[in-house]
Amino acid sequence: MPGLYFMGIDLGTTSVKISIALNGKQVASVSQPTKADTKSSVGSAGFEQDVAIILSTVQSCMKELSPETLSSVKKICITGQMHGVVLWCSKHLNKFYIQENNAFNVQHTSRLYTWQDQRCSAEFLTSLPKPCSHLPLSTGHGNATLFWLSRYQPDFLTSFDRAGTIMDFLICVLCGLEFPITSNQLAASWGYFDSSTGCWNKEILGQKSFPFHLLPQVLNPGEKAGTLQFDWFSIKKGTPVLVALGDTQCAVYSVLSNPDEAVLNLGTSCQMAFPEFLETVPTFPESSSPVQFFPYFNNQYLAVAASLNGGNVLSQFVSMLQNWIAAFGCVKSKEDIWKTLLESSPKTNKNENPIKIHPTIFGERHAPSQYGKVSGITASNMDLHSVFNALCKGIIENITRMVSPSYLKQKGVKKLLGTGSVIHKNPIIQREVMTQYGDIDVELGRECDSAFGAALFCEATDSS
Template structure:
């Protein structure tokens, strides 16, 4: 029996999935608890790479050795946009084969997609990219620009850069130089999707550290072979170039060309594949819909909101903090239980909440707002209902039902942890996209999608 392994290095957890003939045989996930304090304070969103890889090891230990021994090919996906740096001098030393552990040395934190260090003024100061995608804070090359201008000495310790997935591929395959897929390159900024190359001429004029830019390859290309026995996965097993988690999540659930995927987890996306002959050479920063390289020469039309389950988590934390002032202690589970069990979706509610507390890439200054407050509508449940409605309305404004219908989309597949657990969000999706068929309860899974793609690429 031959199987395919998909690994997802996500924002809050790591997951591994093993697939055969399009069906998942086994899976395991672990929280990373990788967030660390940033030297620049609240604007920095950084993670400990060692904690991410420790969670990965725990996932593999949770899978049977017999199943791991059947893996024919590995495909790694994970959180897009982010960047980390390392020294190629130490790549061969990072995996301790005797202890079967990763020992990270001479590597930076992972600066994630949530990073806010690149202000609007800073982004305005950067050269315009020759790309159909606009540059935003949290994008790898924007972060590298920031580091080169404000922490240039820090950069001198490193000679390689990539996503955390590219870093893992380099370790597993013993690569001296990272190879990045077009999917991840596009998510970094300053990448020409038509020419499939970096905007090096533009970047060099601004003294950007171009020597850090990875090589680029199409999804499905083999980056290298496993250089050691990894648990029971055999040395010599091919490893594909890493791909995007949004693309893999859509790939895992989409089956028909007239379907779109509505996913709400930490953030929120609505996406569908589309064939494009070419893409524009310049971005439209104000457009809420962007096109990212997908699989099989398609692009993925994506309305990607920075606001999803993270907003609801902030609301729960706020309630806990307020209660703490009165000496009351309630766990997050208790607060969630009260909010979800006691809220009726039929309650009349005149409160309007624009729930964009984390801004949006196409409108970074658009923060949250509350209006319509009256003396009789400030009940906790009514406020929570308005917050849930506002989250879905935000995505509806980014990608309206009329836009989907014009593109031939007739059905929405709802997925993600928030949609699965929150009946209020479910009801709002049905209400706001009611002119389309809605199927909720589906399960998108980036690790599963990566494994599926690995199998499909092997058989094509």
């Protein structure tokens, strides 16, 4: 019977995943890495991705799903990496997809400036007008990036008349939308968005000649953005597509089953999150607070402590080791390095003061000038495995400084669900989560899945 399934698509930082759900269960899924990172014109401060590669990966995932499954898709919900921004020119909209070849033809767009982008310095951010929002503005936020482009690359901006997240762009192409539409979840992640009124800070942005005409229209989660304007593989033209959602919200939605649960998701970055009703939304942010409140579902907010330091720190460490080894003329794959790190134990004497690592090498949004440091080094605790253990421990200690076990208890949290690829694959991280959050019931092994969460929410909005 056609029209049974609900599709969730996650355009993540490092991969694309598609999930097909029915009756709250995942019936099919496929995932592929994007490998879309590209060099930035601003050097190491810029984190940019190739839009064409991301959408090509979407197509590759679609090809792995059977025509029978795709022909039964009733509704689509797209989620993905928050904060980032891509620009395009609307007059080329009908050229972005070649129906005869069933392929994207992405030209006349900017690169995707991702959430990891560091071009907006603290000095630059303080020069911007103060937002009317309960969320602070940080580098990597869409509107901060647009401010930067308008100040330093104004001629570049004149090539475009639309902006949105990568998910908003995909929806525009699929649905033939002349003007982008986003959700309040994603708008809040860009900055200069008042969640209590559901509106952009138009008057504030207008004071600084901000390119306000680029900003998308904002809808609530569950509202329809449009319908497919062509058959997409075996999914029929006219299939509804919901407004795009934040990947953090969808990831949490995929695993939470009770109101007294919190999620610790450790992947590329690290997030601690739990839903909460807010009677009033603050007018201005507490910029020094590590916990922020993002629009969630059903008029709730999601309390989120989003660390910029997670699996990316461990990946950086492995890359560093690989480079050091190469400097001596040796070749070692990252896979081999990971195997060595995860299978061995530290040689440090248990009675000795261990090395301590604060692994905040990417800074933190609530403390942008806070970077990594190492202390407690002795002649006997600098072996590779002691350092790696200290690094893993430091990552979890960093999140406990942001959200302590006592804070979770105060908020009524009784159970902590540990999810994410880093927790699943790294027994040292698992041990540290169990140890440092030992005052709360901890369950490891749940699969936090933004694509599945989008599919579940898509099904939850279905009234037929």
